[in-house]
Amino acid sequence: MKIISYGKQYIDEADIKAILETLQSDYMTQGPKVKEFEDKVAEYHGCKYAVAFCNGTAALHGAYYAIGLKNGDEFITSPITFAASGNGALYLGGIPKFVDIDKDTYNIDITKLKENITNKTKVITPVSLAGYPVDLKAIREIINETGKDIKIIHDAAHAIGAKREGRNIVDYADVTILSFHPVKHITTGEGGMVLTNDEEYYKKLCLFRTHGITRNPEELIENHGAWYYEMQDLGYNYRITDMQCALGMTQIDKLNNSLYKRNQIAKYYEEELKNVEWLKLPLGYFSKEWLNNKKYEELKEKPENLNSYHLFPVLLKNAEERKRFFDYMRKNNIFIQVHYIPLHTMPYYKEKYGYKKGDFPIAENYYEREVSLPMYPTLTKEELEYIVKKIKEFKK
């Protein structure tokens, strides 16, 4: 039997055609496709500006730069996330502060946020882990209560298209970042994006992505002629190519279908596994009406609450059982994964910032017990039945 991975891209004929057309056009990079893709993703999320980057980590770096994070400023994030959520701020000299996770949503515990805000806190970076939309409204309210000017960078690398109480991933955030790595919902090979409604951030993001250089006549300090450009700050070459954005354009056409299929798979797992007493399933958020009553093509509106289900994280009883389960599933060609090893327990964080095991017990307990089951739109009925069968046989 072939290997079933935990996540996989979906590429069809339209994607291949789009890339080939760009290869045959005048532009491989810095052509029209980048802006077309940015506009399409911005429109999908109902926001004003989008800036595409060569990957989600670069997008995070740009986001921290745009909100003005400086050396010595503190940023607050969740210990259960990929290293990139913190790295973007560390590059700029940010000091990492963690708040433990909520035991049910696995997102940052909002009830513990306030006590961790200090005069040095510049930004909070909540992560919508696995696609479960974090409560940005509550975070915004807590910030407002403090009276401080603290920004929100929503790390929505897992949560493109997610909704919470009718609001989407850009609402209440100053900037929102996406990743288009192949295991994510839509892919450009490598790729990422920052979404914002703030014009000043938009301009800073464009500058940062291209060496800190602008050619915009309205922004130039001097102007020697039509060839003239200026490096106004230290930026990076974080550009994405036209070939990648052509792929992004055909990929985003498939996003709603991907969200729909992922929710169907989540519902299937929930129905099949709810009586497996040694397994804790993630919180739902899929609308039964959305999935049950209509054909996808007839659905114009997404439900008020929508989990993007990048991952389907389940918890076992303890670390020993998780290890046995992981090895057992791999032996059966089901390549589940673990998301994530808590950031504060990484050697870099321990040595540089003095974090240690025991600092965030709920995150550590989650890590010891977690595995992510396969979750991608092209999983077949037979593959899903096989996965569920093997899970149920684990303790027999």
Ligand SMILES: Cc1ncc(COP(=O)(O)O)c(C=O)c1O
């Ligand atoms: C939560 C989170 N943030 C940011 C990133 C960075 O994205 P990229 O891999 O595109 O750099 C990832 C990537 O896996 C991620 O999982």
